[in-house]
Amino acid sequence: MNxxxxxxxxxxxxxLSKRLLAQGYHVIGVDNLNEYYDIRLKKERLKLLEKHNHFKFFKIDLANQDLINSIFEEKAIKIVINLAAQAGVRYSLHNPHSYVHSNLFGFMNILEACRHYQVEHLIYASSSSVYGANSKVPFSTTDSVDHPVSLYAATKKSNELMAHTYSHLFNxxxxxLRFFTVYGPWGRPDMAYYSFTRDIMEGNKIKVFNYGDMSRDFTYIDDIIEGILRLLNNPPQSNSEWDKENPEPSSxxxxxxxxxxxxxxxVKLMVFIHILEKLIGKKAKVEFLPMQPGDVKETYADITDxxxxxxxxxxTTLETGLGYFVDWYKKFHLKDQLK
Known part of the structure; x- marks a missing residue:
């Protein structure tokens, strides 16, 4: 299956591509290789994927409708996992148009291709950011998510609405999938766990917002991938018990x-930092700062469904997952593999 x-x-x-290839799937990979963070890291990831005979890569921007359609037509795609997006809450304050370009125009083209080429299942990345100004925890998929506090979150909420429309109109x-603070080896350098590790090792100050009074539901990458794989061949069905007069948001x-x-x-942010210090074997230099615009104080996932x-x-516990990350970071960066 492609x-x-x-x-x-x-x-x-x-x-995800690594795991799919290991299970015998043919993976068609698409990425525009933008420079939101160091492109060399992205190319190193691709080098590993391209060692597999069943991996084919296309450097394409999702906003290019003609090229996207050509892949669907040529490769007979049956399942789509849309993880491409302009990420980052804080970056959306400075470069909002890139979020509209990638997260709205790009996702629209994916939906249209799924419609015209009879895709059997579309899985797409949403984000815990959609919970925005909500204060009730844990965050549940049955909660309303109508008050985003960043444009990034608003585009992810929009993706959910767009997907529902295509599910309704075209079956x-x-x-x-609302991901909660994903971390692990080969991660994103703009994420706190990555930048904190780098700065602690180099003796630089780490910036801790809201004076450390924050919590995050850190989720290890292997757990994210396992969840996706289990959903792969379990496409959603119409919910016969869904009540139009009391509509449940997640179905x-x-x-x-x-x-x-x-x-x-x-996990509280300061606990997270102490775990990192122990794993690295070095004390962090901390600069406490007020809350950043677009940030939220706490994330906490209700995963009942x-x-x-x-x-x-x-x-995966945070101690175990961060241990894997720090080991990878030392091997990868301290040997200058990004030169």
Whole structure:
């Protein structure tokens, strides 16, 4: 089976493509290799994927409708996993147009291709950021998410609405995944765990926002990938019990479903930093700062429907996952492999 993975050179896309190839799937990878973070890291990921005979890569921007359609037509795509997006909450304050270009125009082209080329299942990345101004925790997929606090979050909420429309109009099974602070080897350098590791090792100050009074539901990359794989051949069905007079947000009378994928165990930021210090063997120099615009104080995933529907819960502890990351970081960066 040919599976299209967009954002294949990205953090999650790379790990997912590796697992799919190991299971015998043919993976068609798409990525525009933008320079949001060091492109050399993306190319190193691709080098590993391109060692597989069943991996084919196309450098394409999702906003290019003609090229996207040509891949669907040529490769007979059956399942699409859309992970390509302009990421980052803070960056969206400075470069909002890139989010509209990638996350809205690009996703629109994926939906249209799924419509015209009879795709059997579309899985796409949403984000815990959609919970925005919500203060009730844990965040549940049954909660309203109508108050985003960043443009990035607004585009992810828009993706969910767009997907539902196509599920309703064209009977395309769509599964949206709200990821919660994904971390691990080969990760994104703009994420706190990555930049903190670098700065602690180099003796630089780390910037800790809201004066350290924050919590995150850190989720190890292997748990994210396992969740995706279990959903791969379990496309959503119409929910016959869905009530139009009391509509439940995460399902529908269309073949549509939203899941949280998080560790279901938020960790305070200062605890996270202490774990990193212990693993690195060096004390952090901390600069405490006020809350950044677009940030939220806490994320915490309710994963009840993920547990009930596919029998899955993440299992990797933060100490274990960060240990794997720090080991990778030392091997990869300290040997100057990005030169």
């Amino acid at each position: 599976i299209l993975v967009t954002g294949a050179a990205g953090f999650i896309g790379f790990h 395309i099974p769509t599964t949206g 529908s009378n269309a073949p549509y479903k939203i899941y949280n994928i998080g560790n279901n165990n938020p 993920l547990q009930e529907n596919i029998g899955f819960s993440p299992t």
